[in-house]
Every structure is written in C-alpha cells, then in structure tokens.
Amino acid sequence: MLDESLLDAPESLARADTRGLLRGAAESGARVRTAARSAAESGLSDLRPEGRPRALLVAGSGPSTGGIADLLSALGGGNIPVSLIRPGGALPDPGALLWTLPGWAGPMDLLLIVTTDGTEPGLSGLVEQAYRRGCSVVTITPPHSPLTDEAGGRHGLVVPLVPAPYEETPEDQPLPTTGLWPAAAVEPPGTFWALLTPLLVLSDRLGLFPAAQPAIQSVADRLDHAAERCGPAIATYGNPAKTLTAELADALPLLWSEGPAAGAVARHFSRALAAVAGRPALAAELPDALSLHGTLLSGVFAAGADPDDFFRDRVEDPQALHARVVLLRGQAEPAPHSAMSAARELALTHDTPVSELEPAGGSSLEAIAELLAVTDFAAVYLALASGERA
Structure with a gap:
C-alpha cells in the first residue's frame, strides 16, 4: 500500500533509498556527458x-x-x-x-x-x-x-x-x-x-x-531539467513523477503509446515498475492497445468492479488493483481523430482514470530523455513509498 505522505518527506525518502536510486536518476545528465567524453576519447x-x-x-x-x-x-x-x-x-x-x-x-x-x-x-x-x-x-x-x-x-x-x-x-x-x-x-x-x-x-x-555532440548535450540538459522537476525536494503537486506515483497507487497501469519511440519508453517503464517497484504493468502501442487491453477496462480490473463480489477471496485480501490508462505521446498534441483521442474516449466510456505524459518541445531524443526520466523517477518513488527495498 502506498504511503503518499512519504512522497513529501525528502529525508524519509533518502533513508528508505538504500540503493541510491534517486541519486542515480538525478545524475543521468552527468552520466550522459561522461559517457560522451569516454566515447570521444x-x-x-x-x-x-x-x-x-x-x-x-x-x-x-x-x-x-x-x-x-x-x-x-x-x-x-x-x-x-x-x-x-x-x-x-x-x-x-x-x-x-x-x-x-x-x-x-x-x-x-x-x-x-x-x-x-x-x-x-x-x-x-x-x-x-x-x-x-x-x-x-x-x-x-x-x-x-x-x-x-x-x-x-x-x-x-x-x-x-x-x-x-x-x-x-x-x-x-x-x-x-x-x-x-x-x-x-x-x-x-x-x-x-x-x-x-x-x-x-x-x-x-x-x-x-x-x-551529434550538440544533440547529446541537449539530451543531458533535458535530463538535468527533468531531475530538477522530479527531485525529492519538489512537492507532489508540482512534481510530475510524484504525481504519477500517486496516481498509480493501487492501479494496474496500462501503458498506451503512440509511435515507436514512445512505445520503447512504455516498455522500459513496464520493466522498471516490475524490477524496481515490484509492480505489474502492461504496455502496448496504439491503436492495437484498444483491442489488446480493452477487456481489462470492463472486467475484474475495471474502475467500477464490485469490491464485495461474492466470489472474492477475503482472507488477507489486499486492496484490489484497478486499471489506469497511462498515455505516452510525442511533443505535439495529436489530431482530434487520432488513436490517442480514441484511447481517451474508450477510457472515459468505462470510467477508467487516465494519466498523460507529454514532453516539452525539442528533438525526438530530448522527448525520449524527458519521458524516461519522469518514468524512472516514478518507479523509484513507487518503490520507496510502498515500502519496497530500493
């Protein structure tokens, strides 16, 4: 169970982070610069x-x-x-x-x-x-x-x-x-x-x-900026990674993406949630995600699933997971009739909550860097606030 109060307690987060994962996430930009120098040498x-x-x-x-x-x-x-x-x-x-x-x-x-x-x-x-x-x-x-x-x-x-x-x-x-x-x-x-x-x-x-070198430098800068926005000292209401963490509490994330690059980020996030936070997540690219995961919006993982279902096992029964759609998209808002819009409409029809991640402008590499940074921070916060050993 997620302890949301821990998200806004930087000192408690630091004590819980025995593997230094938050520090590792914050230093991603520096690691890019160091690796670029090593490659050049x-x-x-x-x-x-x-x-x-x-x-x-x-x-x-x-x-x-x-x-x-x-x-x-x-x-x-x-x-x-x-x-x-x-x-x-x-x-x-x-x-x-x-x-x-x-x-x-x-x-x-x-x-x-x-x-x-x-x-x-x-x-x-x-x-x-x-x-x-x-x-x-x-x-x-x-x-x-x-x-x-x-x-x-x-x-x-x-x-x-x-x-x-x-x-x-x-x-x-x-x-x-x-x-x-x-x-x-x-x-x-x-x-x-x-x-x-x-x-x-x-x-x-x-x-x-x-x-080229200027593009690599821009990636490092974007990672630094994301670390400033997602760091432990930034409160949840202004921190996209902590906000996403709170939204994913007791949720089965359905990571829906548009385009190959966003799809790679979604699959990376799914692996990070499993490896770091011990949480399941399903990733699929749009429009295929609508048919692959559509049944999850109306089955036992639906937002309105009856918690008092007669057949439900009540012996030490943990809080049920409910589906939550996480949309990962590129820099620009998609057209009104795009697959992303259809995904929103499908989720709305089934009363399924939706989270959206959209990077700021810039190159494809910068957009990917921002998405990876926010989702990496979110996976770590979810682990720490859930009491997982991180």
Whole structure:
C-alpha cells in the first residue's frame, strides 16, 4: 500500500533509498556527458564508416540491454534491423551464460556488447564468435575488465564504461548468481544512459539518426531539467513523477503509446515498475492497445468492479488493483481523430482514470530523455513509498 505522505518527506525518502536510486536518476545528465567524453576519447566520434552495416546485433548481461536494443530500433526508424541476442544456454563455469550469434551473422553486421560487469565468459566467447565470422564489434564495458582485453585483442573498438563516483566497481562488488541466471539486480537509471550514450554517438556516425555532440548535450540538459522537476525536494503537486506515483497507487497501469519511440519508453517503464517497484504493468502501442487491453477496462480490473463480489477471496485480501490508462505521446498534441483521442474516449466510456505524459518541445531524443526520466523517477518513488527495498 502506498504511503503518499512519504512522497513529501525528502529525508524519509533518502533513508528508505538504500540503493541510491534517486541519486542515480538525478545524475543521468552527468552520466550522459561522461559517457560522451569516454566515447570521444575512444575514437568513436572520429569513425568514418564506409557504409551502414546490414544489421545491428545487441548483447549484454545487464537489465538495460533489452531496453537499449528496443530504443535503438525505434530511433533508427527501420533503417537497419536491430536484433537482441539473448543467452540461450550455459557454459561449464557455475553461473556462466552462453550467447550465440545467429546463423546469418557475418562480415556485413555489427555486434554491440553492453555490460556493467565485463567478467562474463559468455560475452568473451561471443566476441570470439564475431571475430571468426568477420563481424565488427563495439563493446561498452568497465575498463581493465577481461572483456576489454578480449574485445581489444580481436581488433574491436572498446569504449570504457565510467561508473558514477559513488558506484563500486565489479571487482569490489561481484554480481551474485543464482543457478544459471544473475540474481535480481536493480541498476540506477543513470547506468542506462552511461551504456546508451556511446551507442547514440555510434548511430550518428553510421547515419542511422542524428545524434551529434550538440544533440547529446541537449539530451543531458533535458535530463538535468527533468531531475530538477522530479527531485525529492519538489512537492507532489508540482512534481510530475510524484504525481504519477500517486496516481498509480493501487492501479494496474496500462501503458498506451503512440509511435515507436514512445512505445520503447512504455516498455522500459513496464520493466522498471516490475524490477524496481515490484509492480505489474502492461504496455502496448496504439491503436492495437484498444483491442489488446480493452477487456481489462470492463472486467475484474475495471474502475467500477464490485469490491464485495461474492466470489472474492477475503482472507488477507489486499486492496484490489484497478486499471489506469497511462498515455505516452510525442511533443505535439495529436489530431482530434487520432488513436490517442480514441484511447481517451474508450477510457472515459468505462470510467477508467487516465494519466498523460507529454514532453516539452525539442528533438525526438530530448522527448525520449524527458519521458524516461519522469518514468524512472516514478518507479523509484513507487518503490520507496510502498515500502519496497530500493
């Protein structure tokens, strides 16, 4: 159950935030700038590719990997296929996972590896596979890690991941494992940007979408501005992240988006709600969301569902979740007869509450940065105010 009074108690929030997630969210802009400098020093900004690769292959061991692949695909607008390589087996070493290149991968493809660890033998093995197949490799990994030596020795480009000042290195704090899979880990939001930023620079050099140095600086500035608006010291009534948190109390969020980029943000928010706050959420892009989730507006999750239903289990029964539509849209207000307008009308017809997130003007990258910042803060606030260990 959400303790809304905690949202306006900055000192209590700080005590509850044992993982430093609020600080990590606030430093996202700084992590973008640091990562951009690291990319430039590694020679990424000076690349002169002779053409676009046939496909981008993304692999990594952290929770950010899927979101990074999703966002690159959305920003690329279909110019280049982006494939996420998931681990599909195990190596003999305890807890070691196995990544395998698809059978069609070859010299025309580019492998991107992102990790905050750098000690995974499976990723080193993936670099060796890429070398044998003739794939180009760009790796984002902590400096002086085994993966740095492996990728650099195979003539790949390595961009050192510079951690935040308060973060421990993997050598100081190894990632625990349970069976074959890493134990549940919550990365500070800034880590996502530290891994993504070099790939934005690379995408600009490849001509996938514009992300030159001025654009990267604008993203960092937008993240800083969002952190000022969403910080713990800002009261709920003037804080978009805290407002969204209060609206999502006892709600099943239906994250409806319009456009590929907003869709990637919605899926990122769904993953953050599950990983950080332990809350379920469903994400879908409009107009498909209307048919995919429409039944939830009139079933047991409907706003008007009878709490005294005879068949309801009343033994230690927690407060029922009711659907709430969260609309994520781009900079401009959609046309009167757009899918977004239809979504509002459908929710209104079923007395379902609606929250809306709309970034200020600017580029697509800036809009995405603002949406990601607000939703990341909201996921952390929801965890802290619900008593989850954050």
